[in-house]
Amino acid sequence: MKRILFVSPWMWVDGKGSGMPSVYNTLRGYVKNGYEVDFVVGTNKLNDITMMDGITVHEVEIDGIRKDQVFDKNFSYFGVKWNLKERILNKLRWNKSISKYVKSLDTSYDIIYSITPMSAIAMSGIRARLHVWRFMGVNLTETSRSIYQYIFKFPIELLEFKALSNLSKSIKPKIIITDDDTNGDELVKNLKFSYSGFYFKRNGVEDFFDKDEKEGINNKVIFISTCRLVGWKRVDRIIRFSSELKRHIQNFEVHLVGDGLERENLEKLACELGVTDVVKFVGAVKRPELKYYLNNADFYLCFLDYGQLGNSLYEAMSTGIVPVVYNTGKVSSYFSDEAILVNDYKEAVDKINGLNNETIRSLKNKARNKIRKEHGTWEGRIDDEVKFVEND
Secondary structure: EEEEEEEOOOOOEEEOOOOOOHHHHHHHHHHHOOOEEEEEEEEEOOOOOOOOOOOEEEEOOOOOOOOOOOOOOOOOOOOOOOOHHHHHHHHHHHHHHHHHHHHOOOOOOOOOEEOOOHHHHOOOOOOEEEEEEEEEOOOOOOOOOHHHHHHOHHHHHHHHHHHHHHHHHHHEEEEEEEEEOOOHHHHHHHOOOOOOOEEOOOOOOOOOOHHHHOOOOOOOOEEEEOOOOOHOOOOHHHHHHHHHHOOOOOOOOEEEEEOOOOOOHHHHHHHOOOOOOOOEEOOOOOHHHHHHHHHHHOOEOOOOOOOOOOOOHHHHOOOEEHHHEEEEHHHHOOOOOOEEEEEOOHHHHHHEEEHHHHHHHHHOOOOHHHHHHHHHOHHHHHHHHHHHHHHH
């Protein structure tokens, strides 16, 4: 049987078979395609990972990182509190611990599949017939301009990708990047990566539509966001949107589904802006519960600076929700007339106020139909990837 080793710095799990679909659907897809799968995940909070059928999970405790410390702590948009030294030290500790553990396995693998640049760097010294580098998206957007503009905005990410570009010359990996509006294809081209194959496609979509779930919530207009509460997701904009919208209408709620490092700051912001009555912090939920929230919402809010075209947006559209999306990157080329595209949250308020019921129903139908016609399933997406990986 073919053996593959997956390495990742994280996996968010709400229960068996749920969490981060890009990770667990990939793992299960390789099992389905006849692979013996090992999954090494570095964490300082052991027992976070749910075992999955056909997958051997190795949770590796990272030396030097406290149990009460969140590994991927980055910075806060409420003051831009960089702790660059801590981030660099944690990445070095992670690299050392993971490399040491994989070498101790004393097992040969046909494929080493590194999820994120950090994993690829950690595995660069481990021998395998083939290395696969999987990036969900990239932070260094708009790389048609000088990449050095990102030294101050994303210094660690820039250094990681520059290091991987150099390593790629000898490793010749197969590179897989999600086409999610972050221009990963341009990054690989402009940093002059070498590779034996390049795969750049959208993810599959899990269809969350369920007409039996659609019951309405107190006859209110429901806005929803489903993402981790971390700085770069810009949930603060959604709270400011709620404050602006409240000046025009009262019969609405905003459901923030997800949890993360910024929750306390975001709750304070909601309190300061006087929107605690309409903004509901739902927290992290399991997939069946997520289906309920999506099917009972009217508008999906996605106000990121980059990476709008991801799993969360597609899942929401599958249920027939009106997408309200910041018009960045490739967003305008993806949508035609199935979404409300805006440049800021105040414009979102203006456009939503101008909608009538007929237009809203039309947008909902168009959003769902787009997903049904243009996106495949996760199973099909991973089957296609496996063929790419196995094709010499």
